[in-house]
Amino acid sequence: MNATKAAAQSADTTVYGVIVAISFCHLLNDMMQSLLPAIYPNLKTELGLSFSQIGLVTLVYQMTASILQPLVGLYADKHPTPNALPGGTLFSLAGLLLLSAAHSYGLLLVGAALLGMGSSVFHPESSRVARMAAGGRHGLAQSMFQVGGNAGSALGPLAAAIVVMHWGQSSLAFFAMLALLSCAILWNVGQWYRHQGLARLSLSVAGKRAAPPLPRKKALGGIAILLALIFSKYVYLASLTSYFTFYLIHRFGVSVQVAQLHLFVFLGAVAVGTIAGGPLGDRFGRKHVIWFSILGALPFTLLLPHASLFWTGPLTVMIGLILASAFPAIVVFAQELVPGKIGMISGLFFGFSFGMGGIGAAVLGEVADRSGIDMVYAVCAFLPAIGLLAVFLPNPTERKI
Known part of the structure; x- marks a missing residue:
C-alpha cells in the first residue's frame, strides 16, 4: 500500500536513474549482439561462407528474437516478471561463449x-521499464532507452575492428563477460520495477483508459501502417548493417578495418537520430516526426548507389540520422493506440523490426549472390518511399508534458 501511495504522488516524475541504467544495459546488450554481423568478414573467410549463408545466420538470429518478443511482452502484461531482466542476459552470455568457439556452420547458427x-527477453521488458520511469515524457524515455542500444550497435563494429581483428574469434568470450555486469545492474532495476514501477505503470494506464479510446478498426489500421513503416526502415538498415562493409571493400577497395570504421560512423549517426526522435515527437507530435523520418531519407538513399567514397560517408550519416528518429516515435505512437498492452506492443514492434531485418538480410544476401553487392543498394534505395503511408495514420490525442 505504501509503495502504491508513493507511486501515486510521483507518477508524473521522470526517474532518470532507472532510464539511464536500462539504457546502459541496452548498450551492453546490443554491443554484444552487434559483434555477430561485425565479424561476418572473418567468418566468411574462415568458414568459407557464401552471402546466402551469412544472410541465413542473420535470419536465425533475428527470427529467434522476433518470434519470441511479442509472446514475452504479452506474458509480462498479464504476469509481470522483474527477474526476467537479469535472467535474459544469460542467453546472450551463452551465445557469445558458443560463438567464440564455433568452428562449424551448425554451431554458428546455434x-x-x-x-x-x-x-527476445530483454527488449519488451526493458521497454516497459522505460515507460514506467517516463513520468509522462514517453518519447524522451524511449529515445534514451533506444539510444543505448544504438550506441552499443555502433560500438560493436569498433570493438571488432580493435579486438576481434587482432585476437580472433575466441576474443568474443571476453565480451561475453559484459553480460555479467548487465545482469547485476538489471537485478537492481528489477527491484525498482517490483516495488515502484508496477504501481506507476498502473496509474498511467488507468489515465489512458479514462480518455475516449480510438475505434478498434482505426487503431488496428494505425498499427498496420506503423508495421509497414518498420518494414521499410529495417530492411534498409539491414542492407547497411549486414553488407555495407562488403560493399565498401568491393566498390572502393578499402581494407576491412576502414570498412568497419565507416560502419561505426553510420551506426553512430543512428544513435544520434534516435536520441532526437523521441523528444521531437513529444514536442511537435509523433505523426510529423514519423512522416519526416521515413520519407525524408529518400533523396539520400537514391543518391547513395551513385556516390564516390568521399560522399558515401556523409550520405550514410544523413540516412542514419533521419531514419533512426522514427523508431521512438513509432513505438510510443503504437503504445498510445493500444493502452494497457505496453509489453505486447513493445515486443511486437521490437520483434517485428528484428524479423524484418533478418528476412531482409536473407533476401538481400540472395540478391548479392545472384546480381552483385551493388544491386542491393540500387534496389533498397526506393524503400523509404513507403513512408508515404504515414499520411493515413490516425490522430490520437497527444498528451502534453
Whole structure:
C-alpha cells in the first residue's frame, strides 16, 4: 500500500536513474549482439561462407528474437516478471561463449539463436521499464532507452575492428563477460520495477483508459501502417548493417578495418537520430516526426548507389540520422493506440523490426549472390518511399508534458 501511495504522488516524475541504467544495459546488450554481423568478414573467410549463408545466420538470429518478443511482452502484461531482466542476459552470455568457439556452420547458427533469445527477453521488458520511469515524457524515455542500444550497435563494429581483428574469434568470450555486469545492474532495476514501477505503470494506464479510446478498426489500421513503416526502415538498415562493409571493400577497395570504421560512423549517426526522435515527437507530435523520418531519407538513399567514397560517408550519416528518429516515435505512437498492452506492443514492434531485418538480410544476401553487392543498394534505395503511408495514420490525442 505504501509503495502504491508513493507511486501515486510521483507518477508524473521522470526517474532518470532507472532510464539511464536500462539504457546502459541496452548498450551492453546490443554491443554484444552487434559483434555477430561485425565479424561476418572473418567468418566468411574462415568458414568459407557464401552471402546466402551469412544472410541465413542473420535470419536465425533475428527470427529467434522476433518470434519470441511479442509472446514475452504479452506474458509480462498479464504476469509481470522483474527477474526476467537479469535472467535474459544469460542467453546472450551463452551465445557469445558458443560463438567464440564455433568452428562449424551448425554451431554458428546455434550461437546466433541464443543471442536472439537474449534479445527476445530483454527488449519488451526493458521497454516497459522505460515507460514506467517516463513520468509522462514517453518519447524522451524511449529515445534514451533506444539510444543505448544504438550506441552499443555502433560500438560493436569498433570493438571488432580493435579486438576481434587482432585476437580472433575466441576474443568474443571476453565480451561475453559484459553480460555479467548487465545482469547485476538489471537485478537492481528489477527491484525498482517490483516495488515502484508496477504501481506507476498502473496509474498511467488507468489515465489512458479514462480518455475516449480510438475505434478498434482505426487503431488496428494505425498499427498496420506503423508495421509497414518498420518494414521499410529495417530492411534498409539491414542492407547497411549486414553488407555495407562488403560493399565498401568491393566498390572502393578499402581494407576491412576502414570498412568497419565507416560502419561505426553510420551506426553512430543512428544513435544520434534516435536520441532526437523521441523528444521531437513529444514536442511537435509523433505523426510529423514519423512522416519526416521515413520519407525524408529518400533523396539520400537514391543518391547513395551513385556516390564516390568521399560522399558515401556523409550520405550514410544523413540516412542514419533521419531514419533512426522514427523508431521512438513509432513505438510510443503504437503504445498510445493500444493502452494497457505496453509489453505486447513493445515486443511486437521490437520483434517485428528484428524479423524484418533478418528476412531482409536473407533476401538481400540472395540478391548479392545472384546480381552483385551493388544491386542491393540500387534496389533498397526506393524503400523509404513507403513512408508515404504515414499520411493515413490516425490522430490520437497527444498528451502534453
